[in-house]
Amino acid sequence: AQTVTQSQPEMSVQEAETVTLSCTYDTSENNYYLFWYKQPPSRQMILVIRQEAYKQQNATENRFSVNFQKAAKSFSLKISDSQLGDTAMYFCAFIYSGAGSYQLTFGKGTKLSVIP
Amino acid sequence: DGGITQSPKYLFRKEGQNVTLSCEQNLNHDAMYWYRQDPGQGLRLIYYSQIVNDFQKGDIAEGYSVSREKKESFPLTVTSAQKNPTAFYLCAVPGGDGYTFGSGTRLTVV
Numbered sequence: 001a002q003t004v005t006q007s008q009p010e011m012s013v014q015e016a017e018t019v020t021l022s023c024t025y026d027t028s029e030n031n032y033y034l035f036w037y038k039q040p041p042s043r044q045m046i047l048v049i050r051q052e053a054y055k056q057q058n059a060t061e062n063r064f065s066v067n068f069q070k071a072a073k074s075f076s077l078k079i080s081d082s083q084l085g086d087t088a089m090y091f092c093a094f095i096y097s098g099a100g101s102y103q104l105t106f107g108k109g110t111k112l113s114v115i116p
Numbered sequence: 117d118g119g120i121t122q123s124p125k126y127l128f129r130k131e132g133q134n135v136t137l138s139c140e141q142n143l144n145h146d147a148m149y150w151y152r153q154d155p156g157q158g159l160r161l162i163y164y165s166q167i168v169n170d171f172q173k174g175d176i177a178e179g180y181s182v183s184r185e186k187k188e189s190f191p192l193t194v195t196s197a198q199k200n201p202t203a204f205y206l207c208a209v210p211g212g213d214g215y216t217f218g219s220g221t222r223l224t225v226v
Contacts, residue, residue, distance in 0.1 A: 108157060
């Protein structure tokens with residue numbers, strides 16, 4: 001079974017600063033996908049960034065980037081130049097398409113507060 | 117626009133009642149998923165369906181039931197057997213970028 005662990009229930013960062021959210025996962029599979037989702041107070045789930053396990057290059061999306069360490073099963077999210085709109089719950093998630101099921105497994109989330 | 121529509125946005129249930137949450141999609145995807153979200157618990161899988169007229173239990177299926185009579189629709193019934201139904205419920209469809217989520221239904225027991 002796959003598990004995803006987010007060890008930081010809450011974090012805060014000053015506006016314009018950089019913050020890193022941690023995520024580790026456990027799987028015996030070799031081909032999988034990892035995601036970071038953002039859930040603002042509206043509760044809409046928004047995809048922030050995704051990483052394919054077969055790619056060595058870390059994914060980046062504007063101010064968001066990941067540090068993917070496959071051997072260590074680590075997938076951290078770095079947010080640069082933090083903005084007030086980044087305040088949200090952030091969920092790390094794992095997907096493996098074995099047996100035709102695309103089930104997402106989520107961590108418990110990190111609540112990020114950006115302080116003006 | 118392609119997407120997922122969940123209704124209602126807020127739902128109140130009396131003790132002993134069954135209630136049904138609606139999820140409709142126009143993404144033409146075979147698979148649909150139901151997740152439950154509780155504070156500090158992340159999202160947990162209730163049921164999923166990979167094709168019409170077929171569905172499987174997820175990690176926390178007890179007290180819930182589903183049907184999948186049409187590709188576009190995957191309603192979730194919260195039965196009276198679910199002892200703690202107050203939660204936020206999300207419907208989702210898998211895609212190339214992970215999942216597309218509906219906007220959710222907040223269910224409260226009164």
